[in-house]
Amino acid sequence: MPPSPPPPDDPGIKLREHTYDGIQEYDQRLPNWWLYTLYGAIVFWVVYWFAHMLSGLATTDGAQVDAAMTRIAAAKMASSIDVSNDGKFWEMSRNPVFVEAGKQTFQSNCVPCHLPSMRGKSENPAAVGPDLTDTAWIHGGTPKEIYVTVSKGVPTKGMLSWEPVLGQKKTVEVVAYLLSHHQPGETITVQLSN
């Protein structure tokens, strides 16, 4: 048998008579903070359930997300850049701030297919993406056509749709970086790839 136990906090607390294989049990009352935690959680359940399921005030999670996405779309439209103006793109491609920003984005997203040199298949035939420095284009070589290719992608050829990922500003910067390797008015040939 263990040595007789020291008295519990409250001398009125009794040790239960029954022992189990020598194990004894006090019968102390439950700590107040513990009880209040339990009661508090029960009250929270009642209030939360009422607010979300019964009051009719709560909107569904899906509706909340839809509303938030609509706001985001509106914000994007409000700050959208005019991408139909070829002259503007050429202007950007001669601005070092734009080009440098575009280069950063290109390095972190585009090099797996187009290679750091931008020369893609011309440098290494096993590369996924075509050469972006020559004057031969597959999906059109004017600035706004290049923008559409980057922005919407060409899924069947493995080119991703980048604007949802990068946002419009970064997409435009990448196009400016591409154009910085070209001259306005250079001869463009459009050829289909095999």
Next chain:
Amino acid sequence: MTHGQKTTIEFNDKIVRQFMLASLIWGVVGMLVGVLIATQLNFWQANFGQAWLSFGRLRPLHTNAVIFAFVGNMMFAGIYYSTQRLVKARLASDFLSQLHFWGWQLIIVAAAITLPLGLTRGKEYAELIWPIDIAVAVIWVVFAVNFFWTLARRHEKSLYVAIWFYIATIITVAMLYIVNHLSIPTSLTHSYPIFGGVQDGLVQWWYGHNAVAFFLTTPILGIMYYFLPKAAERPVYSYRLSVIHFWSLVFLYIWAGPHHLLNTALPNWLQLLGMTFSLMLWAPSWGGMLNGLLTLRGAWGKLRTDPVIKFFAAGVTFYGMATFEGPLLSIKSVNALAHYTDWIIAHVHAGALGWNGFMAAGMFYWLVPRLWNKPLHSTALANLHFWIGLTGILLYVSAMWASGITQGLMLNATAEGGTILKYPNFLETINAIRPLMLLRVVGGGLYLAGFLIMGWNVWRSIRGAAAVNGRMEVYVEAPVPGETLGAGSTFLNAPVVFTVLVLLGSCVWMFTSGVLNIIGLVATMFCVLLAIGHFESRGKAWADWYDKLLVSALPFTVLTFLAVVIGGLIQIIPMITIDRRLQTEDRVARTYTPLELAGRDLYIREGCYNCHSQMIRTLVPDVMRYGDYSRLGESIWDHPFQWGSKRTGPDLARVGGKYNEAWHYDHLENPRNISTGSNMPAYTWLMQQNTDYASLSAKIRVQRMLGVPFPSWSPAMIDTLAKEQAKDIAKELKTQGRYVDPDREVVAVIAYLQSLGKTWEPTGAPAAQP
């Protein structure tokens, strides 16, 4: 008290020794696999190019080994040792005990062979294929029979709190395991679960969460209630707390399963139940911690000298920590950050390493000298084990906290006024946590080292020692008529009647509207007040009834079963009785083509779900990253569901059509071909093995049986359809410069991946009802 005839019984301690040593051995195996797969997260090459060593196949082996082999064997050792002494009876049957032991070890060996082979059901902690599932159920019943038969032969009439927890464990695990493993076989090694989509998800996490509750928690609490006061030589802190926390714990735990599916397509009422019941569970869980820690009051001096007390005190503290963290993670907004990240990994390992592992160690160090009648070889080594293990856990858990929160914040971060993601490339978030994932390997390695030290210490202690079996003198007393509860007094008494009334009232309040709703609320409050009043004036009658319940094993078991069954019934019955077509929201999936189905089964075989979810949550960052949030109808025909629980890679719910076939081919061949810095394994074997077309007709037949609306194709038709689609994809790959035999598995996997998010049709119903 009248004393009957005195006899001496010898306990069956051989079975305890067997289970204890098995637990030690499987513990090492389970942890070793854990360290290996943790290493693979930083160094993908650590699978040595072998399919059977790849992460997706070994992660299920790790979880199953730790839960069922390590903790399972430890639990059986603890339960068999303490039960015999607490009820003063030798285990009822030596044969059943041995059948239990060898059956369980055989199951573990079968699991260790089948899981690396890719034979799996594709549901977490329920991966074992159907023949092994049946064996588990049978052996569990053997355990139950052996246990309850022993109770029936007991010389100690009153059941101690440890026994309550054992009873709850045995009946609840049986219920959970059987329901979640209901399947229809398509072959000897493959089956489909009978539930699909959201029903399967709900049943899976009802099981998954309560496997944690009733396999990793309640039996260990029972073990704590026996071994901790024994080692501390102190009375248990409070009997009253035992009563309240036992009943509230077993009743509330079952309801909390849906907190694994927060912010998903799971209906909102279930998400709310999951969250609020998890919060209510906090206090009952801490009741167990309090009863453990406060029992040590007056014995803290032993903390310095006795490694057993060290392990128990730390184990119970980790239990308190993990059960505070659980409710915290169940709050929807916290979950939005933490779910799918390493924070959850931190949480479960605080439980598994801190609570289960340390309670096991404390118990083993206490048992060894008593089972072999020889002092422990080295107390110093046991102390070393403690400090190494503790350092290991703290490193592991803090690394995973930091990792989970870092990745969660990065995934949710936006830029440019919240219009785009700040880190659109998922890999950026993985590469940011690589050092933390490495620290986890160090922490886990230290913990394993500590465990090996225990193995050595135990080996040195028992080598050459003679095994001894405990003995006890007992008095055989004649049964006293009217001592136990009959059927009537089991149910018709104040505590049970008031509980039922309050439950009924609150269910009426929760699930009705209008006048009925107000009646429910008023009735609930009235019953609560009445119960309080009755308890204040007739408290003695409540206590007397409970004393009587404690000598009535069958009524106790029945009431426990009722307490654990209610939550599951209320949550699951509505979901499986309503026609699936009514649970589709605004879109319903078309069935897979035969080739897509073959690819899906390969996706499951490779354990892709261990790292990729297929569930875009109703959260803005999820929608920005992966597309429109997932609807119930899109996965409604999925047997098993593949919503996932961890995103070591990105969500795949809408990956179909996002990339071309060549992208997938290159990526599966070696992910680093395309995704620089990826830690995904290279699936070269998919390029070498042939798709199993032959099994498709049996699979589709079973799916039709389960209610999936496949057309009634003939086997020949299925074969032709699958091969034609494979040829089309191979042709497409050819135009993209990749030459592959259409019959290779990679083609089927690409077919499946390209179908994800593409296979639904609008139903015309509104998107979501309030």
